[in-house]
Amino acid sequence: MKPISLTRYLIEEQHAGRINADLRLLIEVVARACKSISIAIGKGALGGVLGEAGTGNIQGEAQKKLDVLSNDILLEANAWGGHLAGLASEEMDHSQPIPDAFQRGNYLLLFDPLDGSSNIDVNISVGTIFSVLRCPDGVTSPGDEHFLQPGSTQVCAGYTTYGPSTMLVLTVGHGTHVFTLDREVGSFMLTGRGVQIPADTKEFAVNMSNQRFWEEPMQRYVGDLLKGKEGPRGKDFNMRWVASMVADVHRIITRGGIFSYPLDSKCRDKGGKLRLMYEANPMAFIVEQAGGAASTGRQRMLDVQPTGLHQRVPVFLGSRNEVAEAVRYHHESDQGA
Ligand SMILES: O=P(O)(O)OC[C@H]1O[C@](O)(COP(=O)(O)O)[C@@H](O)[C@@H]1O
Numbered sequence: 563m564k565p566i567s568l569t570r571y572l573i574e575e576q577h578a579g580r581i582n583a584d585l586r587l588l589i590e591v592v593a594r595a596c597k598s599i600s601i602a603i604g605k606g607a608l609g610g611v612l613g614e615a616g617t618g619n620i621q622g623e624a625q626k627k628l629d630v631l632s633n634d635i636l637l638e639a640n641a642w643g644g645h646l647a648g649l650a651s652e653e654m655d656h657s658q659p660i661p662d663a664f665q666r667g668n669y670l671l672l673f674d675p676l677d678g679s680s681n682i683d684v685n686i687s688v689g690t691i692f693s694v695l696r697c698p699d700g701v702t703s704p705g706d707e708h709f710l711q712p713g714s715t716q717v718c719a720g721y722t723t724y725g726p727s728t729m730l731v732l733t734v735g736h737g738t739h740v741f742t743l744d745r746e747v748g749s750f751m752l753t754g755r756g757v758q759i760p761a762d763t764k765e766f767a768v769n770m771s772n773q774r775f776w777e778e779p780m781q782r783y784v785g786d787l788l789k790g791k792e793g794p795r796g797k798d799f800n801m802r803w804v805a806s807m808v809a810d811v812h813r814i815i816t817r818g819g820i821f822s823y824p825l826d827s828k829c830r831d832k833g834g835k836l837r838l839m840y841e842a843n844p845m846a847f848i849v850e851q852a853g854g855a856a857s858t859g860r861q862r863m864l865d866v867q868p869t870g871l872h873q874r875v876p877v878f879l880g881s882r883n884e885v886a887e888a889v890r891y892h893h894e895s896d897q898g899a
């Protein structure tokens with residue numbers, strides 16, 4: 563049977579009363595912007611888009627040309643036709659309210675316009691991550707503080723991967739669905755409805771070069787994974803690390819696994835490496851909707867009360883039984899076991 567398009571899927575969701583027209587159109591605008599980003603990335607060196615932009619973002623990270631370009635594409639698309647009250651990005655110091663004249667909706671959009679930037683120049687998958695929140699009642703010109711809502715209040719989250727094929731993975735709170743971009747037609751087509759992450763896994767994803775900087779429970783947890791069949795876990799584990807969160811999470815959505823970016827002594831003062839509002843929370847929502855779990859190691863990710871737009875957190879997500887194991891090591895350690 564021919565897959566249905568994203569547009570058709572969203573219309574069906576609206577008819578079923580699960581989303582309203584504003585959210586449907588907002589998702590369409592984001593998806594269209596992601597198609598433009600996909601085209602720019604696909605041109606590679608021919609499009610003059612590789613390399614450094616020569617600027618830095620609020621996090622002190624050097625921006626790539628594609629970080630800036632992707633941010634501009636998402637900004638322009640959403641400011642003019644986004645059905646939004648405000649938006650916030652990894653690449654912008656503060657959120658931006660949408661001017662009254664353009665404001666047609668009551669949603670707040672957050673995004674990591676280009677995730678995995680370090681992989682752009684080596685032609686490895688990168689992506690875009692986004693999260694949609696409701697603008698609090700009565701707020702007409704939202705500021706940063708209005709975005710600081712726990713992940714459990716998200717109404718939609720998604721990511722795209724720009725890899726051998728461009729894919730969009732989306733949830734509006736009724737399962738996680740996978741769409742593949744048909745480049746000739748120019749539409750995202752539904753190729754995986756209601757995907758489920760296996761509860762158990764034999765695969766983990768972590769940047770092992772940070773091992774000596776990790777906390778004790780993480781050292782013990784990974785140490786036991788590495789002991790394989792002969793160790794307490796009784797099975798051999800495989801390891802993968804793309805260093806693009808979208809690509810690592812997409813593998814987990816597809817075949818299971820655990821992804822972690824734990825606390826370490828290098829990022830401890832910042833709270834972690836990955837960003838809560840536009841990396842961890844949207845991925846946590848997507849993963850939970852696919853039957854998986856997401857935690858900081860000590861707390862369900864979606865329950866974290868944000869304190870800053872660019873707040874960082876430790877992340878463990880994926881196959882639910884494996885995430886529970888990682889959390890168990892942290893609890894044991896915290897309780898002095
Ligand atoms: O280079 P490291 O320390 O392994 O970190 C990789 C992680 O950093 C990130 O690249 C951060 O994302 P950005 O490219 O958006 O800054 C994640 O995608 C990835 O999981």
Ligand SMILES: [Mg+2]
Nearest residue numbers: 674677678841
């Ligand atoms: Mg990122």
Ligand SMILES: [Mg+2]
Nearest residue numbers: 652674676677
């Ligand atoms: Mg980024």
